[in-house]
Amino acid sequence: xxxxxxxxxxxxxxxxxxxxxxxxxxxxxxxxxxxxxxxxxxxxxxxxxxxxxxxxxxxxxxxxxxxxxxxxxxxxxxxxxxxxxxxxxxxxxxxxxxxxxxxxxxxxxxxxxxxxxxxxxxxxxxxxxxxxxxxxxxxxxxxxxxxxxxxxxxxxxxxxxxxxxxxxxxxxxxxxxxxxxxxxxxxxxxxxxxxxxxxxxxxxxxxxxxxxxxxxxxxxxxxxxxxxxxxxxxxxxxxxxxxxxxxxxxxxxxxxxxxxxxxxxxxxxxxxxxxxxxxxxxxxxxxxxxxxxxxxxxxxxxxxxxxxxxxxxxxxxxxxxxxxxxxxxxxxxxxxxxxxxxxxxxxxxxxxxxxxxxxxxxxxxxxxxxxxxxxxxxxxxxxxxxxxxxxxxxxx
Amino acid sequence: xxxxxxxxxxxxxxxxxxxxxxxxxxxxxxxxxxxxxxxxxxxxxxxxxxxxxxxxxxxxxxxxxxxxxxxxxxxxxxxxxxxxxxxxxxxxxxxxxxxxxxxxxxxxxxxxxxxxxxxxxxxxxxxxxxxxxxxxxxxxxxxxxxxxxxxxxxxxxxxxxxxxxxxxxxxxxxxxxxxxxxxxxxxxxxxxxxxxxxxxxxxxxxxxxxxxxxxxxxxxxxxxxxxxxxxxxxxxxxxxxxxxxxxxxxxxxxxxxxxxxxxxxxxxxxxxxxxxxxxxxxxxxxxxxxxxxxxxxxxxxxxxxxxxxxxxxxxxxxxxxxxxxxxxxxxxxxxxxxxxxxxxxxxxxxxxxxxxxxxxxxxxxxxxxxxxxxxxxxxxxxxxxxxxxxxxxxxxxxxxxxxxxxxxxxxxxxxxxxxxxxxxxxxxxxxxxxxxxxxxxxxxxxxxxxxxxxxxxxxxxxxxxxxxxxxxxxxxxxxxxxxxxxxxxxxxxxxxxxxxxxxxxxxxxxxxxxxxxxxxxxxxxxxxxx
Numbered sequence: 009x010x011x012x013x014x015x016x017x018x019x020x021x022x023x024x025x026x027x028x029x030x031x032x033x034x035x036x037x038x039x040x041x042x043x044x045x046x047x048x049x050x051x052x053x054x055x056x057x058x059x060x061x062x063x064x065x066x067x068x069x070x071x072x073x074x075x076x077x078x079x080x081x082x083x084x085x086x087x088x089x090x091x092x093x094x095x096x097x098x099x100x101x102x103x104x105x106x107x108x109x110x111x112x113x114x115x116x117x118x119x120x121x122x123x124x125x126x127x128x129x130x131x132x133x134x135x136x137x138x139x140x141x142x143x144x145x146x147x148x149x150x151x152x153x154x155x156x157x158x159x160x161x162x163x164x165x166x167x168x169x170x171x172x173x174x175x176x177x178x179x180x181x182x183x184x185x186x187x188x189x190x191x192x193x194x195x196x197x198x199x200x201x202x203x204x205x206x207x208x209x210x211x212x213x214x215x216x217x218x219x220x221x222x223x224x225x226x227x228x229x230x231x232x233x234x235x236x237x238x239x240x241x242x243x244x245x246x247x248x249x250x251x252x253x254x255x256x257x258x259x260x261x262x263x264x265x266x267x268x269x270x271x272x273x274x275x276x277x278x279x280x281x282x283x284x285x286x287x288x289x290x291x292x293x294x295x296x297x298x299x300x301x302x303x304x305x306x307x308x309x310x311x312x313x314x315x316x317x318x319x320x321x322x323x324x325x326x327x328x329x330x331x332x333x334x335x336x337x338x339x340x341x342x343x344x345x346x347x348x349x350x351x352x353x354x355x356x357x358x359x360x361x362x363x364x365x366x367x368x369x370x371x372x373x374x375x376x377x378x379x380x381x382x383x384x385x386x387x388x389x390x391x392x393x394x395x396x397x398x399x400x401x402x403x404x
Numbered sequence: 405x406x407x408x409x410x411x412x413x414x415x416x417x418x419x420x421x422x423x424x425x426x427x428x429x430x431x432x433x434x435x436x437x438x439x440x441x442x443x444x445x446x447x448x449x450x451x452x453x454x455x456x457x458x459x460x461x462x463x464x465x466x467x468x469x470x471x472x473x474x475x476x477x478x479x480x481x482x483x484x485x486x487x488x489x490x491x492x493x494x495x496x497x498x499x500x501x502x503x504x505x506x507x508x509x510x511x512x513x514x515x516x517x518x519x520x521x522x523x524x525x526x527x528x529x530x531x532x533x534x535x536x537x538x539x540x541x542x543x544x545x546x547x548x549x550x551x552x553x554x555x556x557x558x559x560x561x562x563x564x565x566x567x568x569x570x571x572x573x574x575x576x577x578x579x580x581x582x583x584x585x586x587x588x589x590x591x592x593x594x595x596x597x598x599x600x601x602x603x604x605x606x607x608x609x610x611x612x613x614x615x616x617x618x619x620x621x622x623x624x625x626x627x628x629x630x631x632x633x634x635x636x637x638x639x640x641x642x643x644x645x646x647x648x649x650x651x652x653x654x655x656x657x658x659x660x661x662x663x664x665x666x667x668x669x670x671x672x673x674x675x676x677x678x679x680x681x682x683x684x685x686x687x688x689x690x691x692x693x694x695x696x697x698x699x700x701x702x703x704x705x706x707x708x709x710x711x712x713x714x715x716x717x718x719x720x721x722x723x724x725x726x727x728x729x730x731x732x733x734x735x736x737x738x739x740x741x742x743x744x745x746x747x748x749x750x751x752x753x754x755x756x757x758x759x760x761x762x763x764x765x766x767x768x769x770x771x772x773x774x775x776x777x778x779x780x781x782x783x784x785x786x787x788x789x790x791x792x793x794x795x796x797x798x799x800x801x802x803x804x805x806x807x808x809x810x811x812x813x814x815x816x817x818x819x820x821x822x823x824x825x826x827x828x829x830x831x832x833x834x835x836x837x838x839x840x841x842x843x844x845x846x847x848x849x850x851x852x853x854x855x856x857x858x859x860x861x862x863x864x865x866x867x868x869x870x871x872x873x874x875x876x877x878x879x880x881x882x883x884x885x886x887x888x889x890x891x892x893x894x895x896x897x898x899x900x901x902x903x904x905x906x907x908x909x910x911x912x913x914x915x916x917x918x919x920x921x922x923x924x925x926x927x928x929x930x931x932x933x934x
Contacts, residue, residue: 116669129658279698333735351701
């Protein structure tokens with residue numbers, strides 16, 4: 009290439025060379041040929057040049073002005089939140105606009121500088137692409153092979169095997185502590201692990217399963233040695249049947265209290281427990297009772313006076329609010345069609361057919377919570393008969 | 405002793421000499437200055453991603469100083485009155501404080517979120533550019549794979565960030581993420597319980613996601629961006645075909661000063677756009693959503709735009725649950741685990757598949773116009789159509805609501821659309837590509853349509869064409885296709901006078917049409933047939 013021959017003849021100290029000659033020679037040595045180079049304004053001080061310089065300078069000055077405006081607004085604008093409408097609501101917009109416009113001016117100024125004032129040029133750079141020189145590749149290859157020879161693994165196979173046998177466990181030593189601390193058996197704990205029960209189970213061992221000492225308690229009338237779990241509103245207040253209007257629904261939580269006596273049943277510690285309590289119209293309840301006979305699952309679990317009883321109470325029925333698809337709360341109740349819709353992926357459940365999924369990606373019914381009323385207040389007559397929420401591999 | 409005289413003017417040169425004495429930088433430095441960048445607007449798309457990432461790092465560092473990912477329950481006492489006295493996690497509390505009780509905190513939060521959306525959008529558009537122009541071909545397959553990994557890392561990073569404030573939307577997103585993990589056969593429950601430290605939501609997930617969000621993933625992204633750029637410098641830019649441009653050179657402008665000035669300006673404009681969006685358009689107003697409660701969700705809960713296609717695939721999935729030998733594979737597994745897996749693997753292997761099918765093992769540095777590679781373009785259009793159907797389905801409840809369409813009809817439209825729209829997109833794109841190719845060849849053979857209709861003596865009307873080349877010795881004006889834009893309008897071949905410069909008044913003299921030199925005549929444009 010000519011660049012290399014030129015290099016020997018090129019004298020950088022030659023006083024006849026202009027600076028651009030040197031630039032061009034430098035570029036040539038980097039494999040770059042500047043094939044076209046033309047100042048935008050060959051004659052200095054023309055009207056067009058002055059105009060370009062003026063407009064670019066204006067942009068930079070404007071940027072500075074807006075930058076100052078930003079700083080002033082940042083310091084002086086009332087920024088602390090106050091109820092109602094006030095200047096504080098404009099704090100963020102003012103900051104954004106001053107910062108944004110200041111940056112816009114800088115940006116356009118720089119680009120205009122590059123496009124309007126810098127010389128027009130076309131440079132061509134050679135790629136020097138493709139594989140390495142064959143001789144070079146060979147030399148490197150042989151060097152690598154020689155490493156193997158030097159280590160002598162072929163001659164001393166035992167050494168290689170021993171090194172491998174020693175290093176593999178070492179890899180585990182590095183990897184296992186990184187991951188091992190995280191691993192947690194999902195089925196550890198009473199009753200097959202936390203996926204298998206909810207806080208509606210009256211067994212106090214279950215709601216305290218993850219804690220070193222019992223923290224939570226149920227309060228309710230004792231049946232079979234365990235207190236019944238009360239159904240309460242979000243604020244912890246008990247619910248009477250007459251509190252739910254016909255055709256209405258209410259989200260209920262297990263009446264769980266912490267040691268200080270504060271209601272915590274609505275907290276995310278019991279995220280699997282929110283339940284929808286519904287008061288069906290007479291005709292819908294009749295349809296539901298007829299359908300119940302076809303779904304044995306929902307008939308067991310509830311007992312009244314020691315005898316099996318349906319899970320519903322009167323015209324009331326309670327379903328898990330946690331969608332069996334992806335676990336969102338299925339909370340949009342369409343009263344007229346008796347459908348319950350999950351807003352995340354639009355699974356729809358038929359309330360009067362045991363919450364059978366009738367549209368969308370959900371495949372399983374919402375589990376039914378056995379209901380009972382003691383002393384005029386609602387209680388769960390036991391936990392759900394199946395795991396609630398999204399499906400998983402070992403779901404029974 | 406006499407004080408040595410410091411010559412300020414000689415200081416830069418002296419410093420440079422001292423540095424070079426120690427580091428020998430002269431040659432490599434000049435090499436960097438002289439690196440040539442080709443100029444085309446489509447090469448700037450990747451830069452937007454890079455600049456948004458810089459903004460993300462800057463704003464993210466600020467946010468990290470105030471945000472506390474703890475899930476401990478606290479009672480809000482900050483200045484946003486409507487939420488005072490409400491029990492919430494410390495994470496949500498500190499995110500609210502960032503928005504209301506830290507000066508300028510809200511604009512930083514909004515800039516962070518907008519920059520994240522822009523980052524992902526720029527990555528997607530940049531990937532489309534690289535795909536449709538064939539820039540991923542040998543020797544750039546590795547950089548294509550790194551770019552694809554950056555998309556998924558950005559996706560993960562974005563989701564983690566979306567989950568951190570622990571508002572109602574965050575929690576709902578995490579609940580679904582947990583369900584997705586649970587749906588994986590055999591290891592699902594183990595993965596979920598290990599990540600969440602027990603049953604959802606537990607106390608662990610936010611502190612863990614926080615480390616993932618501020619250290620682990622950004623670290624990997626930063627490293628991969630460095631490799632991405634390093635490979636770009638090593639392998640040099642691709643370029644469009646054009647005069648003097650070959651497979652073995654790069655034609656453009658040198659990095660300093662021209663390219664870097666423009667790139668710096670472009671950075672400022674990207675930064676400015678993010679600042680303006682953040683100032684003027686509210687995003688993720690977490691104080692309106694309230695803290696996450698397992699029983700609360702609102703209709704129209706949407707993820708960030710780049711997650712919507714997975715939400716869509718989840719909505720469209722029919723309720724097909726597999727249950728064998730007492731084990732379950734929930735339907736959620738297919739659209740949220742298998743599909744993203746396929747969407748990672750297929751594009752990753754695409755450069756190699758294409759090279760295999762076209763038996764093309766050569767290195768390519770010249771880009772292809774999409775129309776010239778109809779099969780690839782159509783495959784890409786098919787993928788885009790697939791993605792669009794899924795993304796629209798991710799918001800199908802909003803569409804159903806706004807346009808008064810049945811929600812179930814929207815779901816069915818999505819299900820059917822997912823099957824028929826992509827093949828249709830393939831067919832249509834293929835036809836368009838072929839048509840455009842044909843028109844290019846036609847113009848090269850017969851010239852540009854002038855819009856001048858001429859009536860021949862026999863009464864026939866013809867349109868006059870302007871040939872693009874001077875006739876050769878046989879009178880032919882055909883040109884070969886050069887893989888680049890063919891002028892199709894008279895304006896493009898200089899039929900219009902150049903417009904005068906100046907906004908309010910002209911800054912240059914008006915040049916009148918030159919008079920023809922005496923004794924010379926020019927014919928009017930004709931069909932050239934008589």
